[in-house]
Amino acid sequence: MTRRVPRWRELRPLLQPRGLELDPVKRAHTLSDLRAAAGKRVPKAVFDYVEGGADDEISLRRNRSAFDRVEFSPQVLVGGDIDTGTTILGEPAELPLVLAPTGYTRMMHHAGEPAVAQAAAEAGIPYALSTMGTTAPEDLHGDNLWFQLYVWRDRGFTKDMVGRARDAGFRALVLTVDTPVPGNRVRDIRNGLTLPPRLSLSTLLDGATKPRWWWNLLTTEPLRFASFDGDGSLAPSDIGAKMFDRDVTWTDLAWLREVWDGPLVIKGIQSVRDAKKAAEVAADAVVLSNHGGRQLDRGPAPLELVQPVADEVGDRLEVFVDGGIRTGGDIAAAVGLGAKACLIGRPYLYGLMTGGERGVTKVISILREELERTMRLVGANAITDLDRSRVRLRA
Numbered sequence: 001m002t003r004r005v006p007r008w009r010e011l012r013p014l015l016q017p018r019g020l021e022l023d024p025v026k027r028a029h030t031l032s033d034l035r036a037a038a039g040k041r042v043p044k045a046v047f048d049y050v051e052g053g054a055d056d057e058i059s060l061r062r063n064r065s066a067f068d069r070v071e072f073s074p075q076v077l078v079g080g081d082i083d084t085g086t087t088i089l090g091e092p093a094e095l096p097l098v099l100a101p102t103g104y105t106r107m108m109h110h111a112g113e114p115a116v117a118q119a120a121a122e123a124g125i126p127y128a129l130s131t132m133g134t135t136a137p138e139d140l141h142g143d144n145l146w147f148q149l150y151v152w153r154d155r156g157f158t159k160d161m162v163g164r165a166r167d168a169g170f171r172a173l174v175l176t177v178d179t180p181v182p183g184n185r186v187r188d189i190r191n192g193l194t195l196p197p198r199l200s201l202s203t204l205l206d207g208a209t210k211p212r213w214w215w216n217l218l219t220t221e222p223l224r225f226a227s228f229d230g231d232g233s234l235a236p237s238d239i240g241a242k243m244f245d246r247d248v249t250w251t252d253l254a255w256l257r258e259v260w261d262g263p264l265v266i267k268g269i270q271s272v273r274d275a276k277k278a279a280e281v282a283a284d285a286v287v288l289s290n291h292g293g294r295q296l297d298r299g300p301a302p303l304e305l306v307q308p309v310a311d312e313v314g315d316r317l318e319v320f321v322d323g324g325i326r327t328g329g330d331i332a333a334a335v336g337l338g339a340k341a342c343l344i345g346r347p348y349l350y351g352l353m354t355g356g357e358r359g360v361t362k363v364i365s366i367l368r369e370e371l372e373r374t375m376r377l378v379g380a381n382a383i384t385d386l387d388r389s390r391v392r393l394r395a
């Protein structure tokens, strides 16, 4: 083999330096990139509050590992344009995706719920404000907002809350039913987390490495539950235990139907049996969910319930699913198995913690691109083409 000295003209194109991107939102290619960036921007106790699950976090891990069972059966040489548009509760949505309710959102980033609502509105998807939110329903604006309700011991107060959501223009009511008592979130207990966060020696030490987060916390509106008067600074588990009604039953649903005449979604269904009961009380949709593994540990992975529940009640109500959705491929899989839409909780909080509204927008755009790519690769041009001929769960 004869060798020669390379010429400059040949070397130069190989030496073009790649621009160094310092902005973590722009640099992110996947949701795990945003998760890693988020962990560097907020105190450990805040990140753990988002990230953690109940007890041994078995459900939390299973929610995710269930997606390893997904197998696509692609159809090739299909051609044509991709359309991710669908309808959710009768309203058009640009993606089969909803931003799930998460409590205490302004603790993750001072821009809080208004930033999430804005990103959702721009992306043409619904967002559900939590009862435990840090923005009041009256102060939130968006095109397709849902209100998530916990039933309180004080029914008059619960009714007022529903009325406030209706008057503020919220389209759907999401009743969360997997929280008769708060889950045992061991990370929060170990971190001594309270809402609002208290300044202790350890939070101050941790805060020293996250000065921007503390600066934003201390120089914007004080953190508080915006829909009700909190009771000082409490551990997250104490708040639920003090205020939520653990004796709510299916008979209360008739009452709720009287005070709310819009679309009703029941969130936290974990069996075919209860999905059938939801259909009997004329719910418009169920969310198959174990609260992101934050309540009962060792419940079923919601993804594995999609097919049996859709088969049983899919003709009577819409079936949504959440827990562990981290890629657009996951959305394609859940929809293919029978879900009308997926909800995400932690993923948009990763974006929010990293870059406020821009971060949430980035999360949605990553998921959108991944979903479009998956649809192209499995040969599905429309959301309705995603069905069981293209997706199954391996045994």
Ligand SMILES: Cc1cc2nc3c(=O)[nH]c(=O)nc-3n(C[C@H](O)[C@H](O)[C@H](O)COP(=O)(O)O)c2cc1C
Residues within 6 Å of the ligand: 049, 050, 051, 063, 100, 101, 102, 103, 130, 131, 132, 148, 176, 267, 289, 290, 291, 292, 293, 294, 322, 323, 324, 325, 343, 344, 345, 346, 347
């Ligand atoms: C920090 C955090 C707070 C949450 N707060 C609520 C809440 O107030 N009400 C509710 O119904 N679900 C709440 N959830 C559960 C989410 O709505 C959703 O079911 C769950 O996050 C989905 O799992 P994923 O995080 O793996 O996407 C919360 C989840 C997280 C991570």
